[in-house]
Amino acid sequence: MKKLKVLVLFTILALLAISFKNFNLIEKKLYPYFVQQLVDIPKNEPNILRIVYTGVSTPLTPHIAQQSVVFDINDSIYVFDVGSRSVANFISQGTLDAANVKAVFITHTHSDHVGGLGELVLASWVRGRKNSLSVYGAGEELNNLVDGFNLAYQSDREHRVIHHGDGFLKSEFGLLVSKAFDVPEQEKVVFEDKNIKVSAFQVPHGPVKGAVGYRIVSGDRSVILSGDTALMEDYSFVNGVDVLIHEGIFTEESKKVSKASYALGNDRVGKVFEDIQDYHTNLFDTKNQPGLLSRLDSLDVGLLALIHIIPDKDNFIIKRALKKFKRLSPLKTVIVNDNMVMHLPLNSEKIIIR
Numbered sequence: 368m369k370k371l372k373v374l375v376l377f378t379i380l381a382l383l384a385i386s387f388k389n390f391n392l393i394e395k396k397l398y399p400y401f402v403q404q405l406v407d408i409p410k411n412e413p414n415i416l417r418i419v420y421t422g423v424s425t426p427l428t429p430h431i432a433q434q435s436v437v438f439d440i441n442d443s444i445y446v447f448d449v450g451s452r453s454v455a456n457f458i459s460q461g462t463l464d465a466a467n468v469k470a471v472f473i474t475h476t477h478s479d480h481v482g483g484l485g486e487l488v489l490a491s492w493v494r495g496r497k498n499s500l501s502v503y504g505a506g507e508e509l510n511n512l513v514d515g516f517n518l519a520y521q522s523d524r525e526h527r528v529i530h531h532g533d534g535f536l537k538s539e540f541g542l543l544v545s546k547a548f549d550v551p552e553q554e555k556v557v558f559e560d561k562n563i564k565v566s567a568f569q570v571p572h573g574p575v576k577g578a579v580g581y582r583i584v585s586g587d588r589s590v591i592l593s594g595d596t597a598l599m600e601d602y603s604f605v606n607g608v609d610v611l612i613h614e615g616i617f618t619e620e621s622k623k624v625s626k627a628s629y630a631l632g633n634d635r636v637g638k639v640f641e642d643i644q645d646y647h648t649n650l651f652d653t654k655n656q657p658g659l660l661s662r663l664d665s666l667d668v669g670l671l672a673l674i675h676i677i678p679d680k681d682n683f684i685i686k687r688a689l690k691k692f693k694r695l696s697p698l699k700t701v702i703v704n705d706n707m708v709m710h711l712p713l714n715s716e717k718i719i720i721r
């Protein structure tokens with residue numbers, strides 16, 4: 368037995384000695400492996416509209432990224448909203464090449480939908496985007512947003528161009544370009560290229576000027592993204608879409624959060640939870656307010672994807688409420704999570720969730 372122990376120990380020492388001697392050799396193999404994990408982005412299958420949820424939360428859910436939904440088809444990428452921390456998910460997700468970002472679409476200028484814009488323009492520029500980055504949104508406010516981010520990142524751009532050279536980082540590609548459109552009275556097309564057509568429609572979101580939702584069409588597949596909105600009167604315009612991505616609030620639970628906050632002496636959280644109830648979409652009907660659930664009955668939609676849930680969707684009470692909503696919903700319903708991916712192959716009705 369003792370002999371065996373000595374033999375094992377000797378073998379381990381011998382292996383360590385060999386490894387140490389050959390560490391340079393091992394290291395040489397390890398570097399490409401590590402770098403490959405960072406830079407090797409596999410080509411996506413053609414003619415599949417992919418939806419990647421890189422941020423699904425609100426400012427009231429600090430542990431996950433704020434709202435951003437990325438559409439990717441034939442290696443062209445279109446980003447709808449860019450909430451804080453969503454760009455980290457975009458990069459680390461490993462299937463999206465930031466160099467391929469073609470345009471950004473903003474539903475409205477609340478911070479949880481735009482806070483990551485500076486990071487996105489920088490990350491995609493450094494990774495090789497070959498155009499200035501167009502930002503679409505409704506109304507004059509978009510110009511302030513774009514000018515503000517360009518100004519905030521001016522020094523960063525200048526330093527990087529001096530450091531790396533204009534041949535490597537073209538100055539103008541580091542800029543955001545505002546493509547503000549008039550707040551639409553009726554749904555209207557605001558962007559079209561060989562991959563997608565995007566239309567905007569106005570949504571009610573309290574005092575926010577130019578809050579819009581978008582319809583994204585690629586071949587025979589289509590998706591509607593509500594943006595932040597109170598419950599709309601008429602949802603018939605969503606009929607026929609494959610995926611309806613809609614925000615939601617549990618009003619009764621938000622009232623209880625507000626009350627509990629006041630009781631605990633935190634009047635600021637109490638007031639925020641009180642104020643936000645009137646410009647988001649109540650999911651369930653309440654005594655005084657109809658909810659999204661009551662609007663779904665007659666709708667023809669492939670999948671309802673709930674996003675931007677208030678209060679925090681990972682809370683035990685809200686998880687139960689979401690389960691109940693899914694059970695009662697006449698539509699197939701999913702609650703989207705950070706980094707969830709949906710595949711919508713063209714010329715098909717399939718929706719594959721990964």
Ligand SMILES: [Zn+2]
Nearest residue numbers: 475477572595
């Ligand atoms: Zn908002």
